[in-house]
Amino acid sequence: MLQAIIRAEKMPVVKEQLRGIGIGGMTVSSVSGWSRQRELHLQWRGQPVSYDLVPRMKFEIAVPDDRVELVIRTIVKHARSGESGEQGDGIIFLSSIEQAINIATLEEGDRSLT
Amino acid sequence: MEVPIDTGDTAWMMVATGLVLLMTPALGFFEAGLIRGKNSLSVMMQTFSGLAILSVLWFLIGFTLVFSPSIGGIIGGLQWAFFNEVPFDSALDYAPSIPGVTFATFQMMFAVITPLLITGAFAERVKFSGFVIFIVAWSFVVYFPLAHWVWGGGWLANLGVYDFAGGIVIHTSAGLASIAAALVLGRRKNFGPDIMVPHNIPLAVLGASLLWLGWFGFNAGSALASGALAANAFLVTQIGAVTSAVVWILLSWKRSKKPSTTAAINGAICGLAGVTPAAGFITAQSSFFLGIVLGLASYFGILLIKERLKIDDALDVSSVHGLTGIIGALAIGVVATTLVNPDGPEGLLYGNASQLAIQALGVAVAAGLAFVGTIVIMKVIDKTIGLRVTEVEEDIGLDIAQHAERAYVE
Numbered sequence: 001m002l003q004a005i006i007r008a009e010k011m012p013v014v015k016e017q018l019r020g021i022g023i024g025g026m027t028v029s030s031v032s033g034w035s036r037q038r039e040l041h042l043q044w045r046g047q048p049v050s051y052d053l054v055p056r057m058k059f060e061i062a063v064p065d066d067r068v069e070l071v072i073r074t075i076v077k078h079a080r081s082g083e084s085g086e087q088g089d090g091i092i093f094l095s096s097i098e099q100a101i102n103i104a105t106l107e108e109g110d111r112s113l114t
Numbered sequence: 115m116e117v118p119i120d121t122g123d124t125a126w127m128m129v130a131t132g133l134v135l136l137m138t139p140a141l142g143f144f145e146a147g148l149i150r151g152k153n154s155l156s157v158m159m160q161t162f163s164g165l166a167i168l169s170v171l172w173f174l175i176g177f178t179l180v181f182s183p184s185i186g187g188i189i190g191g192l193q194w195a196f197f198n199e200v201p202f203d204s205a206l207d208y209a210p211s212i213p214g215v216t217f218a219t220f221q222m223m224f225a226v227i228t229p230l231l232i233t234g235a236f237a238e239r240v241k242f243s244g245f246v247i248f249i250v251a252w253s254f255v256v257y258f259p260l261a262h263w264v265w266g267g268g269w270l271a272n273l274g275v276y277d278f279a280g281g282i283v284i285h286t287s288a289g290l291a292s293i294a295a296a297l298v299l300g301r302r303k304n305f306g307p308d309i310m311v312p313h314n315i316p317l318a319v320l321g322a323s324l325l326w327l328g329w330f331g332f333n334a335g336s337a338l339a340s341g342a343l344a345a346n347a348f349l350v351t352q353i354g355a356v357t358s359a360v361v362w363i364l365l366s367w368k369r370s371k372k373p374s375t376t377a378a379i380n381g382a383i384c385g386l387a388g389v390t391p392a393a394g395f396i397t398a399q400s401s402f403f404l405g406i407v408l409g410l411a412s413y414f415g416i417l418l419i420k421e422r423l424k425i426d427d428a429l430d431v432s433s434v435h436g437l438t439g440i441i442g443a444l445a446i447g448v449v450a451t452t453l454v455n456p457d458g459p460e461g462l463l464y465g466n467a468s469q470l471a472i473q474a475l476g477v478a479v480a481a482g483l484a485f486v487g488t489i490v491i492m493k494v495i496d497k498t499i500g501l502r503v504t505e506v507e508e509d510i511g512l513d514i515a516q517h518a519e520r521a522y523v524e
Contacts, residue, residue: 042518
């Protein structure tokens with residue numbers, strides 16, 4: 001299971017690129033959180049207000065083992081700000097999945113993903 | 115001959131003024147609902163702040179340039195600048211039964227909403243500073259002269275061009291300005307179905323409903339008095355709106371196999387915009403057929419401009435207001451009758467073939483002035499303070515990038 005938390009504005013391009021390399025499906029949700037990145041500086045009637053929770057998008061993708069590297073490379077390439085990236089571009093978590101079952105077909109494992 | 119101030123007329127005109135005021139924030143709701151959430155505040159800010167800025171401009175200089183006695187049919191003088199000598203206890207010749215200030219305030223709302231209609235065309239990509247300069251410059255270059263020529267006793271009025279509530283002065287000019295603005299600015303980033311996602315359709319329905327309500331003030335108020343003419347304009351407005359809305363619902367149903375909410379509200383606005391110039395000159399029966407024509411023309415106009423020509427007029431102001439305003443203004447030349455308005459013209463079907471040509475001239479002048487004027491203003495702003503936000507700002511969204519505010523906080 002691959003989880004990627006990225007800048008909200010990068011979501012459309014990352015989504016399209018993942019579709020382009022043949023990913024069979026994904027779950028995308030709107031999240032907010034904080035880490036090393038600065039706060040979000042907004043205003044209220046002209047008064048500066050800082051929020052410590054910054055809006056981000058989270059991808060959850062079940063990826064067959066042989067494609068993990070390609071998916072990670074694709075996300076990193078397109079979620080980065082500029083060539084070398086900036087603090088706040090996000091993070092990827094990789095973990096293993098015990099089992100996957102397609103609800104309609106009852107297919108299991110990698111076959112459930114397509 | 116001095117006509118005394120009529121309290122009934124004054125009461126109606128103050129209500130009508132309030133109704134037209136409501137249309138500007140309603141336009142903001144309508145636009146905000148139909149675009150992406152990350153830009154929704156930016157259009158509400160443009161319409162709401164525009165309401166303030168353009169009201170100030172009208173009070174300072176706009177009213178006098180449009181309505182004070184004409185200098186050679188070209189522009190008004192300066193004697194009513196800062197509303198100096200605009201009477202509250204007697205009338206102006208334009209509206210002989212209501213106080214002068216009521217007429218001037220009613221007209222203020224039209225001067226406010228006209229440049230702001232164009233926000234629908236350049237939504238989601240214009241810098242706020244560029245927007246402010248644009249609406250002020252556009253008022254001076256396009257709206258004030260045009261309104262004077264048609265409504266302030268200028269040369270188009272003298273030629274016999276009729277425009278009851280603003281099909282030429284407002285909708286034709288804003289519509290052509292919208293095409294020009296979309297051409298100068300270029301398309302939004304990633305232009306295509308992916309970015310044309312209405313983020314809150316109920317909000318757009320609310321905006322359209324308030325626009326519809328406000329339009330009764332816009333059109334029936336343009337009688338500048340209560341009574342028979344206002345009553346007919348009120349009905350004509352309703353019938354034009356509903357027939358156009360029905361046409362749009364049916365067309366969307368046919369095209370996508372499901373009737374569309376956004377089509378229903380767009381169709382109503384197209385009908386409202388299109389009957390505007392004719393509301394005080396035609397019968398409700400003519401309005402029924404005009405509404406059908408307006409619905410068909412605006413629906414296929416959008417297919418042509420947005421889908422075939424790929425001109426990114428974001429909310430289709432060129433078709434919803436421009437094309438419909440032109441058709442409504444020309445319809446005066448066909449179905450206007452003095453049975454409705456003894457001070458108005460007769461159209462082709464009532465035996466006067468020449469009015470159609472006169473109307474066409476008025477439309478052509480408005481279209482040309484608005485198109486060329488908008489291109490020049492936008493190019494100048496683009497070369498000086500800059501018109502369009504950066505790509506990064508466009509990605510993040512104008513709400514945060516331009517206003518440091520968010521519409522929705524999860």
